[in-house]
Amino acid sequence: MAVAGSLALLATACGSGDDGSSSGGSTAGALEGRGPITLASGKDTSGNLQNQLNAWNAKHPNEKVELKELPDDADAQRQQMVQNAQNQSDAYSVLVTDVVWTSEFAANQWITPIPEDKVPDLGKLVPATVETAKYRDKLYGVPITSDGGLLYYRKDLLTAAGITDAPKTWDELLADCQKVAATPGGKGMNCYAGQFEKYEGLTVNFSEAVNSAGGSIVDKDGKPDVDTPQALAGLQELQNGFKTGAIPKAAITYKEEESRRAFQDGKLLFLRNWPYVYSLANKTDGSSKIAGKFAVAPLPGKDGPGVSSLGGHDYTISSFAKNKATALDFINFMASEAQQKDNLSKTSLAPTWASLYDDPTLIKQFPYLPQLKASIATAQPRPRVVKYGDVTAAIQQAAYDALSKGSDPKATLTALQTKLQSLITP
Amino acid sequence: MTVTAPVAERPAKEPKQSKRPQRFNEGTGRLAALLLSPTLLVLGLVVLFPIISALRESLFTSGTKLDANGFIVKGSTFVGLDNYLDIFKGDTGHRFWNAFYNTTFFTVVCVVLETVLGVAMALIMHKAFKGRGIVRASILVPWAIPTVVSALLWKWIFQADGVANQLIGAQVLWSTEGWQSKLSVIIADTWKTAPFIGLLVLAGLQTIPAEVYEAAKVDGASVWKTFTRITLPLVKPALLVAVLFRILDTLRIFDLPFVLVGPHKDSVETLSMLAYDQAFNTRYGPAAAYATVLFIYVAVVAYAFVRILGADVIGEARAKKPGGGGGGGKRWKKKNAVKGSADTSVGAVAMGGGA
């Protein structure tokens, strides 16, 4: 009896398992159906997302959006979405996806293409961010928030050392460190840190070093192109930074928060981090020792301004969702200027609406907006590949070995190139 | 809860006596099946079914090819044992054996430390003294903290400028490759799970009658001798179950190295993490193959453990049959609760002052 029961279950479950051909037939892009939908997102940090949903729900009583909060951790979010897609569940209608997931989700047909003419505001968004929502030139989502790296620096110490402008190149940055070290205030200061723990942040930092030195991880056609002198120069900058102590040893354990902590404790002269640090480091409640003493600049490069990696989130539509027409309308609502402006001022999340970066009242509230605009406008996406998980793991492995074990940079990049070729070429 | 003496409360119906022998012999197979069915049903539904479906999955691959439009070709292909063979090839094989070594290393070191600490904790919790309720509760605190939270806590403690480094006055980068990351996992795991062994052993200690100790005292046995000759043999079943389940758990260790040190670090990567990594990248076939290999490894270790050390744990059925089953002179069965009829090895001591 018991055995029969579990055998029956086994049969049904296996039956639905591998005949994937019948499923996911929504690739034609029929965005039809109206009614209630859900929004799968990481935690609504400020509560503002719920406010925005309330505003939408008040206007669309028959097409309400329910928020499904996922864990804070990005990997855990992705995993919940993938699990639901694997089971063709309609529990999530609109997905808030990290920009690096687009290719994988699209290639698996877990998300539905969106015709560009159905997104009226597309032309108003920062072009680099729109690219993150595309796979093989087809649009699969609408970018709602963006993110770019900034160089935080101790303006007070630079001024004391007689330096007026933030460094534009890596060499200038190192020279500034020397000058500051010679001043009384610069005693015991570490020069620079980013995020070098073996995780996604290392891919971001490594890509920025390579891109800022004129190299690239993948070329314009999406082919791996990391075994170049430019990429080598980028990697060597970081490697030498660790060797000479310009980058403190502890930075190999830094994620965003650890590096922010070092900067706020007044131990770092320069910090590469995201815009979120700005308001936290300016807090005067005692948590930051450097409130009012720092400023931001675009990232430094080899011979000129550097190139940031692009962060942020797109809103995409699950292929297995019901009421896709409502989902599309809702995404357009969230992409609108009014909503993005509201969201920026309440949550400080970087918008994708280009003109907001020039809005004087917003700049007053967020003085880093002009620098962030420059950062995002020239930012490079991380490799947009289907096997992103494997690609980023390979990049992290190579960069981590080079930075922590001091492995030969040239050989490391050659090996990385081979590895990426096996992962990217279909 | 007051415990009644083994005397019936209600007067009995007359012919009970004749029923008793049947109870233990006849039709027991069917009765046993009936009584065991809830357990087997639950386990079958929630664990055996997924295991079987994973075994099946491990023979397939899917999602490896892109079609002309850049879409992943749907459906899965039967690949036989390829997923298993791939595990042992080239770089992957290197990574596998490294993870295999780490898993074994963590299991041996952690379980040994936890056993020693756990038994010590049990002995302390067993002692009668004022405030022992509080002591017991505090010993169990580490085990009670959710793994999600305790992993974060230890990560915080082991940060570059965390309290651990402040205490030892040096900057050890705990999450980097090397012995220190292994050590951090061992410290956190031992801290968290030694109380588990302690609790189970404590329960075992509770069933040892005081008379046995009194007898030992009368005989003038030393503290150490009492421990090794009486306490240890008598808590052996409880201890073995506790250690066995710790071995099963530690062989599958995942959360602590993953959160505390991080994924893809050679020093702490375990077999569970390899399976996770495959599944994370939606390669469910290879993931299932890794899980199955780990499963087989765990089963072999558990079997060896029970064979070598644990005849007592499940060996009763054999022992009861006349002349059946191996087992050395150390076998002892259902004897310790009553009146000093203890194990033969401690019998002399126990009998000496028995009730």
Next chain:
Amino acid sequence: MAAVAPQPAEAGPIRRWAPLAGVAVIVIYCLAPFYWMVVSALRRPSDQFSNKIIPAPFSIQNFKDVFAGSNGFGRGLLNSLIVAGTVTILTLIIGMVAAYTLARLDFKFKNVVLAIIITTSMFPGISLVIPLLKLFIDIKWINTYQAMIVPSLSFALPLAVWNLTSFFRQMPQELEQAAMVDGCTPAQAFRKVIIPLAAPGVFTTAIITFIAAWNEFLIALSMTNKKSIQTANVIISQFTGTTGRDQPFGSQMAAGVVVTIPLVIAVLLFQRRIVAGLTAGGVK
């Protein structure tokens, strides 16, 4: 660490104080990290990075943040209690019946059954989630309590059955036989004689089951997507800072303290039962 038998009265100071020192060392070892957790929770959020031994100034802001309305943490605690409580009760009932059967009845394949039961705790838990999710979607169990209870039950049963079997086996069979001579049915003999005597094992199993079910995370996360049914652990995983990138370590630790305290209370209550077992029991 030898400290079982009571010390003779004439023991020297070292012999008298050594066990006490052992107790102190073990307690400090167990509590120090927990202390750090409590201290971190009691700092002001702005002092989150401090390494001071005592939080100054002291603040309960983190606890307030934990219970902030939008988190639904109170509801999460209730859900955890429902799930863990049900799992514990069911595990004890089902597990005791199975363990008693295995300990007392003489039938073929006994060892095979024991082996099958333990085999189910040998598969990596993370590999069970996807097939289970598929199954629960098929039978429409998503966002139900049973989707969390039944898996936790199956994770707890092997240890419960094995542990209880080893306990029941130590009970002399003569006890039930005597009880049955006195007119108990086998079921009564089990309930009135064996269970009380095996109380240490039963309550230990209860504590371990409760803690394991209370701390279960992966299944609870995957099988639910509605806030009203999520357990406290899932809610903790959703905690985040003001911008999503900053980590709210203080409130995570505060939440950790809040979810741990019910367990400590449960242990305090149950542990008396562990001791109550034999000392209060009938066999003297």
